[in-house]
Amino acid sequence: MREDILKTKLEKLEKIKNAGMDAYPEKSQKDFSNGEVLERFDELAAEEMTLAGRVKSCRAMGNVAFAHIEDSTGKIQIFLNKKGSENYKLFTGSVEIGDFIQATGKLFITKAGEKSLEVSDWKMLSKNIRPIPTEYFGLKDTEDLLRKRYLDLMMNPETKDLFKKKNIFWQTVRNFLTGNGFLEVQTSVLEHTPGGADAEPFITHHNALDQDFYLRISLELPLKRLLVGGYERVFEIGRVFRNEGIDREHLQEFDHMEFYWAYSDLEKGMEFMEKMYKEIVFKVLGSFEHEYESEKINWDVEFPRVDYFTEFQKETGIDLNQEVSIEELRKKADELEIKYEMGYGKGKMIDTLYKKTVRQKLIQPCFLVGHPIEVSPLAKSDPENPKKVLRVQVVAGKSELCNAFAELNDPLDQRNRF
Known part of the structure; x- marks a missing residue:
């Protein structure tokens, strides 16, 4: 990070401290999610409320300022007027993209037709001192996105949606199997002898036993032993590790599911x-x-x-x-x-x-x-x-x-x- 950028951000942080505001408070307030406010806008329009989120855009024009704050459910615009907002000068002089804030006020619709919160007071929740990509320019470096998944999630809603879909995927698998009489189990990740697949394992060392162990490459053998022990329907969802090449369908660690069903057949x-x-x-x-x-x-x-x-x-x-x-x-x-x-x-x-x-x-x-x-x-x-x-x-x-x-x-x- 460039020294001049860091210097500017630290100066803004100092402004907040000098104004007597905690830039990293332990407590925060959030009455509704942004998504709920937008969905129930007419119903909630008369209430004073406090919303919170990450600042995604921020611009000041004369005596007014606009910003968008985002939480996990969506974005909402906030509006500050120099005459009606406490700490207006502090807001325009210190708040920037990437900061987490809470804003208190009432809902209204701008002349442009956008549902917004007119802010009477605000509070810093977490001051950002590192630059993050803007929504307009985004982050185009694919390698950077893969190495810094938090930036990918921050900038790309489709990536965040993928995480949610993955959760639904595994919950559906789990519910389907348990609903059909399968018992979910958890077996050891460390193995003395790797097996169950044709793959190169990762090796680790057990200090207390002074022995090398392997990260599992499959769930197969422990689950089969459970059938030997008398269980008839078992499954496991777990992480496995294979020390091999990388491509779009192969990673070194991945979530894996196996089920075993006694007294059944291929059909x-x-x-x-x-x-x-x-x-x-x-x-x-x-x-x-x-x-x-x-x-x-x-x-x-x-x-x-x-x-x-x-x-x-x-x-x-x-x-x-x-x-x-x-x-x-x-x-x-x-x-x-x-x-x-x-x-x-x-x-x-x-x-x-x-x-x-x-x-x-x-x-x-x-x-x-x-x-x-x-x-x-x-x-x-x-x-x-x-x-x-x-x-x-x-x-x-x-x-x-x-x-x-x-x-x-x-x-x-x-x-x-x-």
């Missing part, structure tokens, strides 16, 4: 998941239809089933029902200019080709079924085709949204696969 699970996803979409978005990357997606349909082998052959020309060598898979990847690493095994090569070809065509919600056994070591084999497994993924908008198996519980089969 019941698919019916259950379709109901759950439709409820989530409607509760979060208020509609079954929405746009994503210029595509209109409709969830209010029965999810069709898309066969992995059929679509894979259609996009690559490779029939996974036949014996396929890793050299053949690499050749196809080279032909399609798909990047891969020489260390990839057969399953990883199949998965890489699928993600860059088949998945890019899956826009509308569907069940992807019939995965090859090479990419699904923890799923039961399909009794009608031993090259396939009983696995399903919900896919929409080119993204995998869910992964589910008829869990492999044959210990000898599992040992052979590994």
Whole structure:
């Protein structure tokens, strides 16, 4: 921060102190939210009230001053007149964008038709001494927005709305599962041996035990142990950590949900998941239809089933029902200019080709079924085709949204696969 900016802000802070006003008081008053005032404006117009919020704009013109204060429900304009407002000079000489204030007065409508509060008195709640972006110019640096999410929230209402939708998302998941007899549990984040997914873990050290531990990469194994212990329907919503690359669909830490359901099967699970996803979409978005990357997606349909082998052959020309060598898979990847690493095994090569070809065509919600056994070591084999497994993924908008198996519980089969 430039020294001259800091100097000016500290001078304004000193003005407030010299006027006998606490720039950081412990107590504040707020009679209504801004949103409630705007909604009940006519009803509340006769009342004197105190509102509070962050100053988002501020301008003085002669003997009057206007500002907008914002709380979590919205913005409202406040108006100060030199003749009718206490501390008018102090307001115009010290209040600026980013300050938190409370303002007392009565509601009125300006000549321009804007619902406003005519201020008779005001009080500083928290004086800002660092510059923040203005609404007009905003903050355009994407990296800055990602590093300083508080600025992103401050400047972009759509980001704030995303946080609210995320909350609705997880509450809907939780309510749906508990409403269907599932028990929510919390399991350990630290593991002596990481497992449940093919991912690189983060390592940490336990000082008291003088041992290295791992941050969990999955919720799977502890939940399965609960089924062994006798529970029949369990789930967990928790943070998992994977020490791998970053892209728009992969972060090092993310919220993850897994549920396990004894005495069920894949067909019941698919019916259950379709109901759950439709409820989530409607509760979060208020509609079954929405746009994503210029595509209109409709969830209010029965999810069709898309066969992995059929679509894979259609996009690559490779029939996974036949014996396929890793050299053949690499050749196809080279032909399609798909990047891969020489260390990839057969399953990883199949998965890489699928993600860059088949998945890019899956826009509308569907069940992807019939995965090859090479990419699904923890799923039961399909009794009608031993090259396939009983696995399903919900896919929409080119993204995998869910992964589910008829869990492999044959210990000898599992040992052979590994």
